[in-house]
Amino acid sequence: MKVEVDESLCISCGYCASVCPKVFEVEDVSHVKVDTVPKDDEEAVKEAIEGCPTEAIKEINE
Numbered sequence: 001m002k003v004e005v006d007e008s009l010c011i012s013c014g015y016c017a018s019v020c021p022k023v024f025e026v027e028d029v030s031h032v033k034v035d036t037v038p039k040d041d042e043e044a045v046k047e048a049i050e051g052c053p054t055e056a057i058k059e060i061n062e
């Protein structure tokens with residue numbers, strides 16, 4: 001699983017980083033810190049995708 005953040009939509013609320021700090025880091029806006037999401041973090045990343053208030057986080061389909 002891979003994800004990306006649309007920086008133009010991110011409002012820096014910090015939710016994604018609080019749910020899954022290993023994958024997301026919010027400085028100015030949220031950044032994805034990993035290339036591929038580790039299996040153990042996939043559930044948390046899905047929660048972040050669902051909980052992001054602006055739907056800025058998208059799963060990348062390959």
Ligand code: SF4
Nearest residue numbers: 010011013014016052
């Ligand atoms: S949850 Fe969404 S809006 Fe909030 S910091 Fe993360 S990507 Fe940005």
